[in-house]
Amino acid sequence: MKLVVQVRLLPTPVQAAALEATLRACNEAATWAGRVAFEKDVKRNFALREHTYSEIKARWNLGAQAAQQVIKKTCDAYAALKANLKAGNLGRPGSQRHRKAAGKPVAFRPDSAQPYDDRMLSWQIPERRVSIWTVSGRVKDVAFTASPEQLATLALHRKGESDLVCRDGMWFLLATCEVPQAPPNTDPADFLGIDLGIVNIATTSDGEIMAGRKMNRIRARERALRTKLQKKGTPSARRRLKKRRRKEARRVRDINHKIAKHVVAEAERTGRGIALEDLTGIRERVRLRKPQRATHSSWSFAQLGHFIAYKARKAGVPVVYVDPAYTSRTCAECGHIDKANRVSQARFACRNCGFVDHADRNGSRNIRARARELWRRGASSTAPAPPPEHVRRGGTGRKRSITASDARWASPSL
Known part of the structure; x- marks a missing residue:
């Protein structure tokens, strides 16, 4: 399986200037090549090369391999x-957003990432040095830093291209590694159900609750500070906004990595699979009051699910996605479905059998039960049956339809 290892470069001022000039030249060339591809409707590598290769080499003083990488990037x-237009990620066909995206050539920022292959970049991992091509010539002995685990992964499994990235004045190389994965566990003893949420980031069917109070406090504080600085609008406020723009994302990513690592390690230790909810499209399906929208929009459930999936794949742990419909209203003991079962955000009390539990723990047990059933059927079943007619419904009393998505065996690519 492919993993990306990020290492930080420590260039001297002269080396940094050469890297900056290289990124700027490559991205200017890529933007020009994007216009040519759009005007001539030629968007395949070898065909576009005929129209742009010589011009890119001559105008921007790029080497042969660098010019080919620019065309490939375009x-x-x-x-x-x-792919995004086909998937509907840029609006429906005919919408203003869709027309705007499809009706103009692609363009690249001056600091967009630039791919390097082994003919343009060589690694000296024991010495923690790289030799990298630039428009000013080959720059040697560029220092980099990485953890011992990253260095070991680079030394054993690095294969393919690396991307040069400049982020907030810091330089990074993103190296592609082909890491072997453990043989998949085709006969799990059981499943570890995971209920994802905002108040509690993840709750397992074993009863372990990973609360998100700290993360939510961080987000609320960062959101308030951004609002204050944006209203102020002074040059110093804008500088501070730019400095802090990725701080929250880094914290959230770190927390999600730790949770995913813990969940996968527990499942691997006990010989179980992992059951996750398929929350695709949940942002479009729910309606929220205005004060809740920012919190819901910043909910990083997709990132956490992705981290769990790829770590599980590396460890050989099977992952099954189940339909989340009514998992929070269903009693894990007797199966009774009722909106009134969910007494509050944290408390579940069944109106039929009197079973009481933490609401998220009850939901994770339902997720585990659905994963068991799907695995027994070969993970080919779809959504659970709709609730019986006597189930109480909120709102106007009209019946709610269930939008079911197929449960599937998770083996995501990175």
Whole structure:
């Protein structure tokens, strides 16, 4: 399986200037190649090369391999745009957003990442040095820093391209590694159900609750500070906004990595699989009051699910996605479904059998039960049956339809 190892470069001022000039030249060339591809409707690598290769080498003083990487990057950008348009990620066909995205050539920021192959970049991992091509010539002995685990992964499994990235004045190389994965566990003893939420980030069917109070406090504080600085609007306020713009995301990413690592390690230790909810499209399905929208929009359930999935794949732990419909209203003991079962955010009390439990723990047990059933059927079943007619419903009393998505065996690519 492919993993990306990020290492930080420590260039001297002269080396940093050469890297900056290289990124700027490559991205200017890629933007020009994007216009040519759009005007001539030529968006495949070899076809576009005929129209742009010589011009890119001459105008921007790029080497042969660098010019080919620029053209390949442009074609990859058009392929990604086509996939996003087809998937509806840029609006429905005919909408203003869809027309705007499809009706102009792709463009690249001056600091967009630039791919390097082994002919343009060589690693000296024991010495923690790289030699990298620039428009000013080959720059040697560029220092980098990484953890011992990252160095070991680079030394054993690095394979393929690396991307040069400049982020907030810091330089990074994102190296692609082909890491072997453990044989998949085809006969799990059971499943570890995971209920994802905002108040509690993850709750397991074993009863372990990973609360999100700290993360939510961080987000609320950062949101308040951003609002204050944006209203102020002074140059110093804008500088501070720019400095803090990725701080919250880094914290959230770190917390999600730790939770995912813990969940996968527990499942691997006990010989179980992992059961997750399929929350695709949940942002479009729910209606929220205005004060709740920012909190819900910043909920990083997709990132946490992705981290769990790829770590599980590396460890050989099976992951099954189940439909989340009514997991919070269903009693894990007797199966009774009722909106009134969910007494509050944290408390579940069954109106039929009197079973009382933490609401998220009850939901995770339902997720585990659905995963068991799907695995027994070969993970080919779809959503659970709709609730019986006597189930009480909120709102106007009209019946709610269930939008079911197929449960599937998770083996995500990175």
